[in-house]
Amino acid sequence: MVTKLQVAGIPIDVVFKDIKNVHLSVYPPTGRIRVSAPRRMAIETIRLFAISKIAWIRKHQDKINAQKRETPREFLELESHYVWGRRYLLSLTHADRPEISLSSKRLELATPHGYDAEDRKQLLAAWYRDQLRERATPIVSKWARLLNITVDRFYVQRMKTKWGSSSPSRRTIRLNLELARLSPDCLEYVVVHELAHFIVPNHSPRFVTLLDRHLPGWRSIRDKLNDGPLSAFE
Numbered sequence: 001m002v003t004k005l006q007v008a009g010i011p012i013d014v015v016f017k018d019i020k021n022v023h024l025s026v027y028p029p030t031g032r033i034r035v036s037a038p039r040r041m042a043i044e045t046i047r048l049f050a051i052s053k054i055a056w057i058r059k060h061q062d063k064i065n066a067q068k069r070e071t072p073r074e075f076l077e078l079e080s081h082y083v084w085g086r087r088y089l090l091s092l093t094h095a096d097r098p099e100i101s102l103s104s105k106r107l108e109l110a111t112p113h114g115y116d117a118e119d120r121k122q123l124l125a126a127w128y129r130d131q132l133r134e135r136a137t138p139i140v141s142k143w144a145r146l147l148n149i150t151v152d153r154f155y156v157q158r159m160k161t162k163w164g165s166s167s168p169s170r171r172t173i174r175l176n177l178e179l180a181r182l183s184p185d186c187l188e189y190v191v192v193h194e195l196a197h198f199i200v201p202n203h204s205p206r207f208v209t210l211l212d213r214h215l216p217g218w219r220s221i222r223d224k225l226n227d228g229p230l231s232a233f234e
Contacts (some may be wrong), residue, residue, distance in 0.1 A: 003043065005035075007050045009051040010057060014046055022046065024053055027161035031061035075120040081107050083131070085183030092120075100127045101204055103150070125158075125177065132156050139191050140173070146214065149198045163225055166194040166200065182225070189221040 003014040013034045022070050023036040026141070048217040049222040050057075071110045073079060088107035095110035100123065109120060133156055144151045159165070163186075166173045173194040179187045192215050200207040212216045 005043070005047060005050065007047060008054050010054070012050055014043070016041070021202065021204065022049055023202060024050070024057070026057060026064065027209075032161065033057060033061075033065045073121070075109075075117045075124065080125070082227060083128075083180040084105065084135075084180065085186075098123050100124065115169040128177055129156050132175060132177060135180075135184065136175055137192065139188055140195070141193050142172040143188075143192050143214075147195055147199065149195060151195065151198075164190040164194045166197040168198040185217075185221050186225055189215060189218050189225070192218070 001016075003016070005012040005014055010033060013032070015034060015036050017036050019036060022038065022041065025034050025036070026032070027034065033050075035046055035050060065190045068142065073081070077090060077092050081088050081090055083102060088102065091106040091108045093108065094112045094113055096112060098112070098115075100108065101111045103132060109123065111120065111123065115123075136154060136156070140151055140154050150171055151173065154172065155174045157174055157178055158178075158197055159174070163176045163179065164174060173191070175187070175190060175194075179190060192211065196207060196210050196214075200210055
């Protein structure tokens, strides 16, 4: 259940959880604010906490608003698309059945006559999903072994505000479909981040130490994710 707060004209979602410390997050693409708080924390205490963070909130909202936003894709000939961090030009051809392949510089999409831009969009989304599943499978297995945890399943889906999420109680993680458009180190970082929450449920110093030990360069990857253009598939 989400409790709504209004602080200095800023709407804030408050979610009570079984945690020890309060956490504040600002989510793209709109700069939405969420506070995760211990279940017994008084709402007035949370309000005072949010007030103390107003300058930080505004700074991060301004940063999100200033981010580049890619032009929505129209799925037309010679349009730019990214696959694992590399830029390709879309090449459209006709065939009896849909087929997608990569050459050195082209993302080649063959479709039957009558397919429109929306059909091409859905085909590419399904292809990106397959690409992400294929590459993520060994990465999830590798890091589950290194962290000595059990993962029953991972899911791929479009996510508007997160690159990934985890459910340690269900032994599952979710990965943003958009990761297939970014360089592979971004996928690995998100996998490690979410699996680390199976060990440490919050972003405490213990969590940071865990990331530092297993993925020393994680901060630069996180910054790349935060500073990059927002989704073209939204």
